[in-house]
Amino acid sequence: MTTIDAVLFDVGNVLIEWDPRHLYRSIFLTKDGSADEERVNWFLTEVCTMDWHVQHDLGRSPEEQVAVLIPQHPEHAALIQAFYERFQEMIPGAIAPMVAAKRQMKEAGTRIYGLTNFGVETFDDTRRRFDFLNDFEDVVVSGAERMKKPDPAIFQLCINRFGITPERTLFIDDSAANIASAKALGFETHLFDGPDACLQKCRALALI
Amino acid sequence: MPAPKSLDGRRIGLVGLGRRGLAVARKLTDEGARLHVWTQNTEKAAALGEAHPLIEVEPCPRDVARYTEATLIAVNSDEALERVVFDPEEDRYGVLHGTPPDGLIVDIGETAPATTRSFADRVRQSGRIWLDAPVTETALGGTISIGGTDMALARIWPFLNALGTKVLHAGPVGSGQAIRTCGAAIHGQMVQALAEGLALAAASGVEADALLAALADSAVGGAVLSESGRRMADREFRAGRTVREQAELANQALELARSAGIELTGLANNADHWQTLLDGSQGDLNISSLIIEIAESRKGSQ
Known part of the structure; x- marks a missing residue:
């Protein structure tokens, strides 16, 4: 087995939790004050959709994003504005076991990189909140490159920019499509589905 | 069209308009936030409200909290904090x-860490949420440490982010004040x-300037050596953190x-040293004036 000497981390739902539901559950309430899941689902499938938000991950600023969407749903302007204004409320916190493992790997001398589908402005904010997002050797942010996972080109960009060898790099991500792209380029991969299995994989590869 | 600001249209409450409160008000309004404020000194508040279109002055602390996303409290003592949060008086x-x-x-x-924790408990019993986020002079434009839950921090985050360059979740409620206290002790x-x-x-015949220059790039170099060391060498004890403030911090x-x-x-x-200086009416001098007592004690023991 080849030795792994670098780890490439996805950020959202690997190192920090992210889900727009966390924000809209505090906005759409039923009469008894609990979250109105039905309206939350409606809003995120009909108004602030993932197809729309993905444009932010591809480089469109929060201001442009909101300016594009509000004319289509003028009656929901305030709710749409909340999407980026209150973006941090979509992130309830860090995934602590993964943050600890990342630190442990770094201390052991493994090179740690990031590859994230994230907008530039929102990632800047998130980095100020979570200090462990500042100690990557380097990080590629989709919004800055105007391309995103699973486009093989963004993986190629990581290979060139970081000087990593796919066969000696473990890529951890919670999206099967991203994992498939990375695997095709020769990366060692782990489809993230909770810290337990991931830590087990890291142990098997002697990373922690 | 003017460039959008990070807090355009958002409403936040602020109680207390001392040095800290005013600095916070300036930063938040610079980012476009609308402030609802209250302070004990009504004339001061009224003047500020008239001068600034984004600032509205409220007649009592309760009203500051009514139409805002959160209330920041910047008062100068644990007693004042208790009054402005819990006061049940009619007026x-x-x-x-x-x-x-x-x-x-x-x-x-x-605030003392134990005080902020006990107020957090009382507030929690009423179904409200407390965070501690001391905005000291160094935190303003530097790192702000927060105690409280992650979700509460996420809600207040855009406002604190406008105040500091880094906003770190330090742990459960009280952690922000505990970190501030540990920092002050160090x-x-x-x-x-x-x-x-x-x-x-000096007792070994070495000039202060020679020592400071030699140590500037060593393991003990840094802001304390360069700032306080300079003050000690020059016997310049005006401005900056005072002995009185440090005595209080050491007691906390x-x-x-x-x-x-x-x-x-x-x-x-x-802590004994700060108390000695305070008793010797050095309370309003900069903490670097400790050099006087320490240099004197050398002479005294000769």
Whole structure:
């Protein structure tokens, strides 16, 4: 087995939790004050959709994003504005076991990189909140490159920019499509589905 | 069209318009936030409200909390904090009485960690949420440490982010104030170590300037050495943190150590020094004036 000497981390739902539901559950309430899941689902499938938000991950600023969407749903302007204004409320916190493992790997001398589908402005904010997002050797942010996972080109960009060898790099991500792209380029991969299995994989590869 | 600002159209409450409160008000309005404020000095508040289109002055702390996303409290003592949050008086209801269920109250002053924790408990019992986020002079434009839940922090985050360059979640409620207290305890003892080092150098025939220049790039170099060391060498004790403030901070740290059940001899000795200076009417001088006492004690023992 080849030795792994670098780890490439996805950020959202690997190192920090992210889900727009966390924000809209505090906005759409039923009469008894609990979250109105039905309206939350409606809003995120009909108004602030993932197809729309993905444009932010591809480089469109929060201001442009909101300016594009509000004319289509003028009656929901305030709710749409909340999407980026209150973006941090979509992130309830860090995934602590993964943050600890990342630190442990770094201390052991493994090179740690990031590859994230994230907008530039929102990632800047998130980095100020979570200090462990500042100690990557380097990080590629989709919004800055105007391309995103699973486009093989963004993986190629990581290979060139970081000087990593796919066969000696473990890529951890919670999206099967991203994992498939990375695997095709020769990366060692782990489809993230909770810290337990991931830590087990890291142990098997002697990373922690 | 003017460039959008990070807090355009958002409403935040602010209680207390001392040096800290005013600095916070300036930063938040610069980012476009609309402020609802209350302070004990009504004339001062009214003047500010008239001067600034984004600032609205409220008649009592309760009203500050009514139409805002959260209330920041910047008062100067634990007693004042208790009054503005919990006061049940007819003419001056506290912030708690205007805060909606699940609403946020943020202690941005320099409160004792045990006090902020006990107020957090009382607020929680009323179904409201407390955070501690001391906005000290160094935190303003630097790192702000927050105690409280992650979700509460996420809600207040855009506002705190406008105040500091880094906003870090330090742990459960009280952690922000505990970090501030630990920082002050370390700083006080660094100043003492520096004063003793300079006294030792002088007693060994070494000029203060030679010592400071030699150590600037060493492991002990840094802001304390360059700022306090300079002051000690020049006997320049105006402005900056005063002995009185440091004595209070050292007492907070001692109290924190006592309640945690640990004994810290360096801290205890350091606190005694600040108290001695305070009793010797050096309270309003900069903490670097500790060099006077330490240099004198050398002469005294000769």
